[in-house]
Amino acid sequence: MEQALLVSNVLLWIAVLALGALVFALVRQIGVLYERVAPAGALMLAGGPRVGEPAPRFSLDDVLGRATLLGGDDPERRETLLLFVSPTCPVCKTLLPVAKSLAARESGRVRLVFASDGQAEDHVAFLRKHALDAYPYVVSTELGLAHGVGKLPHAVLWDARGIVRAKGLVNSREHLESLFEALDHGVASIQEFVARAGGSR
Amino acid sequence: MALTLDPALSLALRGGLALLLAAAAWHKLRDLTAFRAALAGYQLVPERALRVAACVLIAAELATASALVLSSRAAGAAVTLLALYTGAVALNLARGRREIDCGCFGPAARQPLSFALVVRNLGLIALGLVCALPVAARALVLLDGLTIAAGIALGALLHGAINGLIANAPRLRALRGV
Numbered sequence: 001m002e003q004a005l006l007v008s009n010v011l012l013w014i015a016v017l018a019l020g021a022l023v024f025a026l027v028r029q030i031g032v033l034y035e036r037v038a039p040a041g042a043l044m045l046a047g048g049p050r051v052g053e054p055a056p057r058f059s060l061d062d063v064l065g066r067a068t069l070l071g072g073d074d075p076e077r078r079e080t081l082l083l084f085v086s087p088t089c090p091v092c093k094t095l096l097p098v099a100k101s102l103a104a105r106e107s108g109r110v111r112l113v114f115a116s117d118g119q120a121e122d123h124v125a126f127l128r129k130h131a132l133d134a135y136p137y138v139v140s141t142e143l144g145l146a147h148g149v150g151k152l153p154h155a156v157l158w159d160a161r162g163i164v165r166a167k168g169l170v171n172s173r174e175h176l177e178s179l180f181e182a183l184d185h186g187v188a189s190i191q192e193f194v195a196r197a198g199g200s201r
Numbered sequence: 202m203a204l205t206l207d208p209a210l211s212l213a214l215r216g217g218l219a220l221l222l223a224a225a226a227w228h229k230l231r232d233l234t235a236f237r238a239a240l241a242g243y244q245l246v247p248e249r250a251l252r253v254a255a256c257v258l259i260a261a262e263l264a265t266a267s268a269l270v271l272s273s274r275a276a277g278a279a280v281t282l283l284a285l286y287t288g289a290v291a292l293n294l295a296r297g298r299r300e301i302d303c304g305c306f307g308p309a310a311r312q313p314l315s316f317a318l319v320v321r322n323l324g325l326i327a328l329g330l331v332c333a334l335p336v337a338a339r340a341l342v343l344l345d346g347l348t349i350a351a352g353i354a355l356g357a358l359l360h361g362a363i364n365g366l367i368a369n370a371p372r373l374r375a376l377r378g379v
Contacts, residue, residue, distance in 0.1 A: 090238045
């Protein structure tokens, strides 16, 4: 009898562990599926100019006093990546080096501009700390309102003619890169891509 | 009859919690900058004290993990640590700041705060409280080895699965467009 219980117990443990491993593996697989389907790239939010519409024109002095022209035809035929950040947003800090490396990779083609709102002094300290001197850094509440920025970090990418090509909430390198993908392929978002694929079926 | 806990169960529970704390400390050590950023996100520790607080938390996790393996008296410390984290999450949820990174299992597992996280932690605290019960006197036999090892492994798998489900929940909501 004891022997039988022992055997059954050991067998049950093996079965329970196998099932536990199975559940764990399934959850992981679901996670991967979400990652494939959802990166939807940057999440598009309502508000601001839509993809295909011209970006609002702004002529601003950045926090270091440099004149910065936003929107309209770019004299150097570059695209503009406008990244809305804030010194108090932790995700923004992790995105700064990513944005810089992307801008360096696409240098000559893309102009990187940072934007924020609030007190200029805080931003100068932030800019020095993260070595952003090389890029225009504008502080303007109107600019954020014009682009319908809700959550940070928010990015807007427009082409050399000032037409918005992609925009959205960006939380990772993939999201930022997806904006450029959208520009290259002329598709505003993965959602639109999926919808188009579904429609042609 | 006083409430006591079987020694095999006690060891399995303590082993599981120790593994959890050690894994948490390991993830934090692997990416200290990310952990400090997550800690800053909670807005509970002044910026100047961040570095110290991060080190203290990691040291506390490691010390509690090793003490738990040796004695059930460390259960109190584990419960305190878990309660501290749960309180921090609950406080930020109450402030309405659910967008910040939980920092629970490293930056790779970026998790926003959620009510499910609090429930999960309350479950862990309950397990910690069970650990604090006096242990019954009983000689351990070979089969207990299997119970303990398999129990710890099962706990780790279930915890991983629950974490996965919690991490997936916001993605599902995003897909549904809520």
